[in-house]
Amino acid sequence: MQRKYLAKIHVTLRPSVLDPAGVAVQSGLKQMGYETVENVRIGKYIELTIISQDETKARRDLDNICDQMLANPVIENYRFDLIEVETQTGVF
Structure with a gap:
């Protein structure tokens, strides 16, 4: 069974x-x-x-996505909220 999650991601510059x-x-x-x-x-x-098997895998994948694409870890911090929106049965 697969689950669909909505991720709300905030990326900000590091304080320094x-x-x-x-x-x-x-x-202005x-x-x-x-x-x-x-x-x-x-x-x-x-x-x-x-879409992920469970929340733990979804969080791990989102950490990788943020690190590799959405944020520059040298100068930016990120955080996200993850909300399950749907449970799906069947094969993708």
């Missing part, structure tokens, strides 16, 4: 990495009068579905 886009947004917000905004960081949000 300068974020020029975040600095630009923060500056201050110019617009939002003086209370501090420490803007820009990241990525990705959703995908993955």
Whole structure:
């Protein structure tokens, strides 16, 4: 039996990495009068579905996907939430 999971992935720059886009947004917000905004960081949000035998394998595969394709592990961190959305029977 296969299970389908929805993965909600957040990729952010490591705290030690300068974020020029975040600095630009923060500056623009201050110019617009939002003086209370501090420490803007820009990241990525990705959703995908993955079909797997179980949650453990899905998590392991997602770790590999994030490490190899979706995030640059040298300068970025990632985290994901995994939600089972469907159980499927039969052969793919």
